[in-house]
Amino acid sequence: MTKRTFKRAFRDSLPILAGYLALGFGFGVLLESKGYSFWWAILMSVTMFAGSGQYAGVDFLAGGATILTTAFMTLIINARHFFYGFSLLDKYKGMGIAKPYLIFGLTDETYSVVCSAKLDDTISKRKYYFFLTALDHLYWITGCTLGAVIGGVLPFSNEGIDYAMTALFIVILVEQWLSTKEHLPAILGVVTTAVCLCVFGPDMFIIPAMTLIAFELVILRKRLDKTQPEASQPSEKTEVKQDD
Amino acid sequence: MIDGVINTPYSLILIAVMAAVTAFVRFSPFILFPEGRKRPRVITYLGTVLPYAVIGMLVVYCFKGKSVIEYPYCIPELLAAALVVGLHVWKRNTLLSVFAGVAFYMVLVQLVF
Numbered sequence: 001m002t003k004r005t006f007k008r009a010f011r012d013s014l015p016i017l018a019g020y021l022a023l024g025f026g027f028g029v030l031l032e033s034k035g036y037s038f039w040w041a042i043l044m045s046v047t048m049f050a051g052s053g054q055y056a057g058v059d060f061l062a063g064g065a066t067i068l069t070t071a072f073m074t075l076i077i078n079a080r081h082f083f084y085g086f087s088l089l090d091k092y093k094g095m096g097i098a099k100p101y102l103i104f105g106l107t108d109e110t111y112s113v114v115c116s117a118k119l120d121d122t123i124s125k126r127k128y129y130f131f132l133t134a135l136d137h138l139y140w141i142t143g144c145t146l147g148a149v150i151g152g153v154l155p156f157s158n159e160g161i162d163y164a165m166t167a168l169f170i171v172i173l174v175e176q177w178l179s180t181k182e183h184l185p186a187i188l189g190v191v192t193t194a195v196c197l198c199v200f201g202p203d204m205f206i207i208p209a210m211t212l213i214a215f216e217l218v219i220l221r222k223r224l225d226k227t228q229p230e231a232s233q234p235s236e237k238t239e240v241k242q243d244d
Numbered sequence: 245m246i247d248g249v250i251n252t253p254y255s256l257i258l259i260a261v262m263a264a265v266t267a268f269v270r271f272s273p274f275i276l277f278p279e280g281r282k283r284p285r286v287i288t289y290l291g292t293v294l295p296y297a298v299i300g301m302l303v304v305y306c307f308k309g310k311s312v313i314e315y316p317y318c319i320p321e322l323l324a325a326a327l328v329v330g331l332h333v334w335k336r337n338t339l340l341s342v343f344a345g346v347a348f349y350m351v352l353v354q355l356v357f
Binding site: 011012014015018035036040043044047048049050053054057060061064065067070071074075078079080081082083084085086087088089090092093094100103104106108111112115116157158159160161163164165166167168169170171172173174175176178180185186187188189190191192193194197202205206209210213214217218221224225226227 | 250251254255257258259260261262263265266267269270271272273274277279283285286287288289290291292293294295296297298299300301302303304305306307308309320321324325328329332333336338339341342343345346349350352353354
């Protein structure tokens with residue numbers, strides 16, 4: 001079962017392998033260009049494990065940012081991760097000693113695969129989540145370190161390979177779209193974020209987008225809530241039916 | 245930090261701060277709603293609908309550095325996205341869709357645009 005689980009986790013992680021090696025490599029090159037040796041790339045990729053956070057981190061390090069600025073900016077850049085735990089409160093229940101590591105490693109990519117993977121009983125969920133997180137982490141550390149060691153000189157052009165991340169998210173969006181009749185949450189996610197990107201610009205849009213999405217989903221709860229209503233609220237159940 | 249002279253202690257502190265903040269963001273939902281404690285139903289509900297909204301958000305997030313009003317107007321991104329969607333609806337094979345999309349995109353940005 002372990003071997004089977006590992007194989008499945010490895011297969012599901014392959015798109016992330018391509019993306020993380022490329023993105024990590026870019027980070028390593030950038031960090032090295034500011035005078036930091038590859039040990040720094042290893043340290044940051046092991047302890048942070050965050051793509052856009054680490055890219056911005058290079059600027060904080062090289063520019064001598066204050067601790068307060070660094071903390072605040074990191075919070076803004078990584079705020080989107082705040083959403084991820086909410087859909088994993090049950091999935092990650094009973095994960096034992098691996099749980100803190102699984103939460104630590106909740107990147108965009110790991111989260112989207114964990115959320116969308118359909119695992120049957122021949123797969124150990126606990127091991128699957130661990131293997132997936134650890135493999136992704138390993139790819140990321142490898143990419144970052146290679147970038148800092150090699151320092152930008154590649155015999156071939158890898159421009160565009162980071163599109164693996166975009167493609168992976170699009171595939172998961174399509175999978176989710178085909179697996180449900182309720183498309184409103186996906187549409188809200190795309191439209192709200194796109195509008196916020198236009199209104200607030202590329203540096204400030206994610207927190208307004210998250211706030212609006214959460215707000216919209218709460219407002220639309222009567223229509224969208226498919227979780228079992230509590231016994232004390234029979235009226236809510238009938239309302240849900242009427243809305244359909 | 246000038247000309248490759250690195251302030252090692254200060255750099256270590258900044259990295260520790262960044263690592264701590266990142267972990268804090270990822271851990272906060274689990275700290276707010278710990279295992280075995282009853283949580284508000286609205287939180288459970290959000291947990292079921294958020295994955296759909298978040299993936300939509302992430303797709304747009306990938307386009308954040310690209311401009312639709314300057315050359316090449318996101319055309320390579322959109323063409324590759326169309327290929328990924330079409331191929332995936334047709335074959336439902338994640339690896340095929342992702343790697344075909346990447347290969348097509350690399351050809352577009354390196355040779356065409």
